Amino acid sequence: MDLAYTPEQQDFRAEVRAWMEANVPKEPLVTLEREHGYHQHVEWERRLASGNWGMVTWPEAYGGRGLDLIQWLIFEEEYYRTGAPLRVNQNGIFLLGPTVMEFGTDEQKARFLTPMAKGEVIWAQAWSEPNAGSDMAAITSKAIRDGDHYVISGQKTWSSRASFADWGFGLFRTDPDSKRHKGLSFILFDLNAPGVTRRPIRQLHGDPGFAELFFDEVRVPVENRIAGEGEGWNVAMATAGFERGLMLRSPARFQAAAARLVALFREHETKVAPAAREQVMQAWMDAQAYAYNTYAVASKIMAGGHIGAEASLNKIFWSELDRAAHRTAMQLLGASAELRHLDGGALNMWLEGYIFSLSGPIYAGSNEIQRNIIAERLLGLPR
Amino acid sequence: MDFIITEDQATLTTGVRDYLADVHTPELLRALDTSDSRRSADVWQGLVEMGLPGLLVPEEQGGLGLSLLDAVLIAAELGRAGVAEPIADTALVAAPLLAKADGQDALLTAIAAGEAKVALQHPANPWVADLDGASHLLSVNDGALLLADHSGTAKLLDSVDPLRRLYAPVAPSGTGVGPADALLDHAALIAAAQLVGLADAMLEQATDYAKNRSQFGQPIGSFQAVKHHLATAVVKIEFAKPVIQRAAVALAEGAASASVHVSHAKLAAADAAWAMGETAIQTHGAMGYTYEVDLHFWMKRAWALAGAWGDRAFHLGRIDAAVISGALPIGPGHSFA
Numbered sequence: 001m002d003l004a005y006t007p008e009q010q011d012f013r014a015e016v017r018a019w020m021e022a023n024v025p026k027e028p029l030v031t032l033e034r035e036h037g038y039h040q041h042v043e044w045e046r047r048l049a050s051g052n053w054g055m056v057t058w059p060e061a062y063g064g065r066g067l068d069l070i071q072w073l074i075f076e077e078e079y080y081r082t083g084a085p086l087r088v089n090q091n092g093i094f095l096l097g098p099t100v101m102e103f104g105t106d107e108q109k110a111r112f113l114t115p116m117a118k119g120e121v122i123w124a125q126a127w128s129e130p131n132a133g134s135d136m137a138a139i140t141s142k143a144i145r146d147g148d149h150y151v152i153s154g155q156k157t158w159s160s161r162a163s164f165a166d167w168g169f170g171l172f173r174t175d176p177d178s179k180r181h182k183g184l185s186f187i188l189f190d191l192n193a194p195g196v197t198r199r200p201i202r203q204l205h206g207d208p209g210f211a212e213l214f215f216d217e218v219r220v221p222v223e224n225r226i227a228g229e230g231e232g233w234n235v236a237m238a239t240a241g242f243e244r245g246l247m248l249r250s251p252a253r254f255q256a257a258a259a260r261l262v263a264l265f266r267e268h269e270t271k272v273a274p275a276a277r278e279q280v281m282q283a284w285m286d287a288q289a290y291a292y293n294t295y296a297v298a299s300k301i302m303a304g305g306h307i308g309a310e311a312s313l314n315k316i317f318w319s320e321l322d323r324a325a326h327r328t329a330m331q332l333l334g335a336s337a338e339l340r341h342l343d344g345g346a347l348n349m350w351l352e353g354y355i356f357s358l359s360g361p362i363y364a365g366s367n368e369i370q371r372n373i374i375a376e377r378l379l380g381l382p383r
Numbered sequence: 384m385d386f387i388i389t390e391d392q393a394t395l396t397t398g399v400r401d402y403l404a405d406v407h408t409p410e411l412l413r414a415l416d417t418s419d420s421r422r423s424a425d426v427w428q429g430l431v432e433m434g435l436p437g438l439l440v441p442e443e444q445g446g447l448g449l450s451l452l453d454a455v456l457i458a459a460e461l462g463r464a465g466v467a468e469p470i471a472d473t474a475l476v477a478a479p480l481l482a483k484a485d486g487q488d489a490l491l492t493a494i495a496a497g498e499a500k501v502a503l504q505h506p507a508n509p510w511v512a513d514l515d516g517a518s519h520l521l522s523v524n525d526g527a528l529l530l531a532d533h534s535g536t537a538k539l540l541d542s543v544d545p546l547r548r549l550y551a552p553v554a555p556s557g558t559g560v561g562p563a564d565a566l567l568d569h570a571a572l573i574a575a576a577q578l579v580g581l582a583d584a585m586l587e588q589a590t591d592y593a594k595n596r597s598q599f600g601q602p603i604g605s606f607q608a609v610k611h612h613l614a615t616a617v618v619k620i621e622f623a624k625p626v627i628q629r630a631a632v633a634l635a636e637g638a639a640s641a642s643v644h645v646s647h648a649k650l651a652a653a654d655a656a657w658a659m660g661e662t663a664i665q666t667h668g669a670m671g672y673t674y675e676v677d678l679h680f681w682m683k684r685a686w687a688l689a690g691a692w693g694d695r696a697f698h699l700g701r702i703d704a705a706v707i708s709g710a711l712p713i714g715p716g717h718s719f720a
Contacts, residue, residue: 001385001386001387001388001389001628002384002385002451003385003386003629003632003719004384004385004719005384006384007717009384013716070384070474074649074716077715077716078715078716078717081714081715081716081717091410116427136697212552238533251715251718252715252716253715254713255713255715255717255718256714256715258713258714259714259715261714262706262707262709265707266707266709277703277707278699280707281699281702281703281707283703284706285626285647285650285651285702286622288626288647288718289622289623289625289626289651290622291718292386292625292626292628292629292718293621293622293625295384295386295718296386296387296625297623298386299384299385299386299387300387310621313615313617313618313621313622316614316615317622319616325579325669325709363519368607368611370614371607371611371614371615372607372610372611374610374612374613374614374617375604375609375613375614376610376617378617379586379590379604379610379613379614379617380590380594381590381593381594381602381604381605381610381613382594382601382602382604382605383605383610
């Protein structure tokens with residue numbers, strides 16, 4: 001164990017910092033859940049891509065920088081240190097991108113990865129259905145083969161980014177007689193194709209963050225399928241692994257929130273409940289613990305190890321620390337917590353953040369599902 | 384930057400774990416519990432033959448010269464096995480402190496040979512463990528760490544942990560061997576490491592019980608209520624471990640922030656172990672409330688170590704002074720500074 005950054009890593013940090021300080025928008029962007037804000041965030045993705053900072057962990061051949069995981073952590077630290085915007089391209093960077101790299105054909109890689117890296121095509125995910133949430137194998141949306149096309153019919157829901165995004169990816173039942181995990185295929189589709197209807201769903205904050213998608217005989221070329229027909233479940237599990245695993249939430253984000261929480265506490269120190277002091281310290285400690293653990297997992301992966309069911313530990317830890325930290329902030333703000341805009345007119349970021357944090361324990365596999373995974377796969381308890 | 388346990392470290396840890404699993408069994412704990420001294424010359428001799436007393440003694444004095452990172456990994460194994468012999472205090476706390484002091488070669492050699500036992504006394508830790516039987520005492524006066532020979536007997540206090548042997552502190556005396564706070568930080572770190580080992584052992588006991596105890600015609604471990612309790616406990620335990628390792632490295636490097644990291648480690652480990660104890664007893668149901676089930680040995684040790692070497696208030700106070708005050712730089716990029 002050596003917990004010092006190398007000179008090269010320090011130089012890299014300085015390079016990221018310089019670019020971020022010169023390029024991060026001075027004013028916070030409008031939320032990406034609103035059309036105007038969405039387009040601002042897409043602009044930011046293109047700005048990042050112009051400096052080749054969009055997909056830093058991707059191989060250079062696909063428009064990335066081929067950074068290792070420690071460099072990625074440094075990048076993320078500088079990213080959140082400067083308060084850079086949320087990533088509207090998250091689904092592409094961390095979910096679809098790695099999936100296409102692992103399972104896609106050369107033609108698919110060329111066709112999908114470069115526009116993704118440049119921020120030209122923004123992706124929505126389409127996993128859940130009205131009756132297939134935590135039980136994703138209950139998917140019923142069909143993609144029936146018709147010559148060199150699939151004809152998709154059915155419905156997806158809670159589809160993040162789908163209100164405004166360009167393309168989507170998800171699982172569809174290509175064998176109509178199949179049950180559960182079998183007979184599913186991983187298919188990419190144009191959200192503007194004839195027969196696709198998007199119905200934005202207002203989220204807790206009032207903006208349309210995700211959408212329902214209705215498919216009415218949507219024709220999708222067979223070459224939009226990733227991996228073999230009927231192999232979708234395994235592809236999706238690998239994707240879900242990326243999602244739950246190391247890279248969905250970088251520790252820097254929580255460390256930045258904890259530092260802001262300490263500052264907020266100092267502002268309100270004379271009028272807070274006695275327990276608040278300890279909660280603020282706990283928020284800092286948990287963000288630190290998450291950072292150390294992420295460095296440990298990154299080091300393990302770089303040494304040839306891999307992350308399996310342990311990913312479920314991560315997902316529970318970050319989602320619950322994030323909710324607790326924002327809850328503490330709401331309690332520190334007291335009667336002001338409910339105001340959408342604080343004194344001076346700035347958006348109440350703690351309120352926005354608290355609302356967002358409530359989604360953490362639910363999406364990417366609810367924390368109840370994660371606890372089942374820990375109990376069954378790490379502890380070996382019976383199903 | 385490389386936050387990883389080496390293969391050598393893993394091999395050493397596994398070796399100690401396997402050895403202790405063989406010899407330091409629950410049956411042994413029960414035998415010690417009914418013995419007068421609650422200590423066993425045979426067990427001590429076994430630990431000596433394993434080379435444990437000399438792990439952190441420099442090679443020149445007959446030890447292995449290992450690091451504090453090795454120490455926390457071994458301390459966790461001592462916790463996992465419920466070891467009550469004063470090996471952690473002597474080998475993992477006193478030895479690295481004495482190795483930094485001048486003129487302690489003879490004592491270090493005796494420690495490595497298993498012939499010296501060092502008891503530890505510090506104001507943040509009101510009771511002295513294994514004072515009787517110690518050949519030396521490290522104590523604190525006016526900010527200085529003092530070393531003195533020790534002999535004689537004292538009145539044993541009655542701990543809830545049947546294998547702890549606690550005594551009231553004595554008047555500090557001896558020659559200066561370093562700063563007082565170093566003792567506190569080293570001992571708190573090793574206590575934290577033992578706590579996660581205790582927690583791991585309780586997790587294993589509760590998991591085994593949940594697999595084997597049937598109700599409603601199936602193992603209780605198949606019920607989500609039981610699974611989720613145990614999974615929640617695992618999260619706390621696993622996220623305490625890297626904090627302890629980070630603190631071990633900070634303390635070994637003499638980093639200015641080491642005390643904050645040690646306090647974080649102690650808080651995280653105590654929280655995890657305490658919660659694991661409650662989860663484990665709940666999983667065992669009424670069996671867990673008996674003296675007959677082994678669990679209580681580990682649970683009571685966890686209560687004891689949670690309060691020892693700086694209690695919750697003490698360590699939160701140190702976090703407070705560093706973090707809330709703004710003295711410690713925080714935020715992204717400051718994890719290892």
